[in-house]
Amino acid sequence: MTNVIHYTNAPDDIQEALANGVRVDDFLPSPDKLIFKTEKERITIAIDKRSLDLFKRYAKQHDAKYQTLINSVLGSYADRFLVK
Numbered sequence: 001m002t003n004v005i006h007y008t009n010a011p012d013d014i015q016e017a018l019a020n021g022v023r024v025d026d027f028l029p030s031p032d033k034l035i036f037k038t039e040k041e042r043i044t045i046a047i048d049k050r051s052l053d054l055f056k057r058y059a060k061q062h063d064a065k066y067q068t069l070i071n072s073v074l075g076s077y078a079d080r081f082l083v084k
Contacts, residue, residue: 040071 009015052066059066 010018047070055066055069058064059069
């Protein structure tokens with residue numbers, strides 16, 4: 001059994017959009033520029049078990065490190081409320 005594909009022309013609006021489209025060069029940064037290295041300082045902190053469990057579960061689901069998630073949340077909070 002052979003599947004035969006019958007191609008048709010694109011609708012006029014699609015053909016026009018393709019004909020008049022503008023090529024966009026790759027604007028994404030290279031992977032090495034996506035890795036943000038910041039100075040870190042080791043501390044000892046007591047965190048509510050419930051909160052820690054939530055971060056650990058979310059990190060596991062997304063193949064991430066829970067410490068990185070916590071750091072990201074703290075950084076976002078600091079940027080929003082503490083940096084003036």
